[in-house]
Structure formats: structure tokens, C-alpha cells
Amino acid sequence: MSWCDIGVNFIDSRLEVEPVIARSLEAEVNQIIITGTSVNVSKAAIDLAQSSPKHLFSTVGVHPHHASEFNAQTQNTLRKLAVSSQVVAIGECGLDYNRNFSTPAEQIYAFEQQLELACELKLPVFLHERDAFDEQLNLLKKYQNQLMGGVAHCFTGTIEQMQAYLDLGLFIGITGWVCDPKRGEALRAAVKALPIERLLLETDAPYLRPKGLANNRKVDKGNNEPAYLPYIAEHVANIMQLDLLTVRNASMNNSQMLFALPSNEAKNA
Secondary structure (H helix, E strand, O other), X not given: OOEEEEXXXXXXXXXXXXXXXXXXXXXXXXXXXXXXXXXXXXXXXHHHHHHOOOOEEXXXXXXXXXXXXXXXXXXXXHHHHXXXXXXXXXXXXXXXXXXXXXXXXXXXXHHHHHHHHHHHHOOXXXXXXXXXXXXXHHHHHHHOOOOOOEEEOOOOOOHHHHHHHHHOOOEEEEOHHHHOOOOOHHHHHHHHOOOHHHEEEXXXXXXXXXXXXXXXXXXXXXXXXXXXXXXXXXXXXXXXOOXXXXXXXXXXXXXXXXXXXXXXXXXXX
């Protein structure tokens, strides 16, 4: 059994697709979900996923930073894009009151529209949240009986926040943030209490390069990439006091269950 990285920003120009995928396969990260953050990025994510359909999948959605661009046409476009067999979730969607690149009202509208779309299409949601937990939770509760599950992407919150997501039936996406003993202290405490059947792993590449990872700038130019997912998993295993194989199997099974990914992964693209 191999690894699944549930969140990679492959449309970011910092990632050179072919060598990054090659290194991912060498590290046995054989399934990767490309994150859609706008209509154009979602289109590009689908195109890339279709070029390697056994290994690459995508989400379609509008990140809260781009919520000001969301309108009725956006909803229709996302609906059409989601027809692709490579699309496994709606998002990255949610609320981000940290920078407010879009107003709270615009963010709430775009988020709720995407929640409705996920319910309509029976797809899980790929969630983003920053400094807006209570309001995001209230919106999720509004749709919880219709949603087909989802993941709190790049979770960095507290045990209490994690439990609130778990109570809604959501999975928790853990990134290299957990490798930072200082900034990731609250997350590390939460991971200790995380049921392994709700664990998903992600790099959020090219962002969030794990703390303590050996310098390899000649190869990766200082970026994070899917090949480093096992490094994150080692930290998670240590925190959860489990062996690495248990974490590997559980995170892979959870990814395939939530996103309806194929289980018969080929070794080559």
C-alpha cells in the first residue's frame, strides 16, 4: 500500500510537474489530489489530473480569498467542471478572516453556495478556515445532514476545534505544521487525541515545508512537495504512538474512502 497526498497546489508555478511527480512516485506517494482555488485553477487542475488519471485527482472550488469573484455563473461553471471523473471534492472553500482579501459577506455567500453545490452533487467538501472558526462551524452545521463528509484541510487548531469537526463527521488533514515543535504545539496536542480513522495526510505543497527536513535546494528549490509526505507521517506516528505502517494504511484507506479514489494504484504514470 502506498501514500495519498490529499492537498497539493500543483498549479503553482513553483512546482515543476514532471520531476515532482517522478519524485513522488519514488517515495510511493502514488495518489495526489490537486487543490482547486478558483475557476481557472480548477480548470487547470482537472486538465493536469487527466494527464495522469491513475495518480492525479482534483478538487474544484473558490478559495475565500477569491470570494469576491463568486457569482451565479461561477456556480454553474463549478457544477460543469465537477462532472469530470477526476474531480473528488468541492473546494478549497470556507472562511478566512485573517487577511480578508474578500469581505466576510462575500466569503459567506461563496462558501454557502459551494456547500449547497457539494450537497447537490453528493461530493465531500475540502475546507479552509482561518480566524473564522465559529462562523464556519455554524454554516457547516446548517448543512451537516446533507453533506457527504469532508476534510478540515491543513488543520492547525485546538483539540476543542478538532472535536467540533469530528462531531460533524469530518476528517482532519494534517500537514508539515505538525513537525514544528513551537508553532505546531497546539496541533501536536490535538493529533494525540485524533482517532486514526479520521486522519488524512497532506503536504499543501509548495507551501508549509516541514520543519527539520534536510536542505535539498538543488532538487526542490526550497519548496515543499508530495515526496515529503512520509516525513510528515513519521512525526504523526511518533505523536500518536503508532508504527508508521499503521499510519500509512489508515491514512490511505481514509483518503480512498472519503474521496472515492481507486484502490488499484499503478506504479507508473
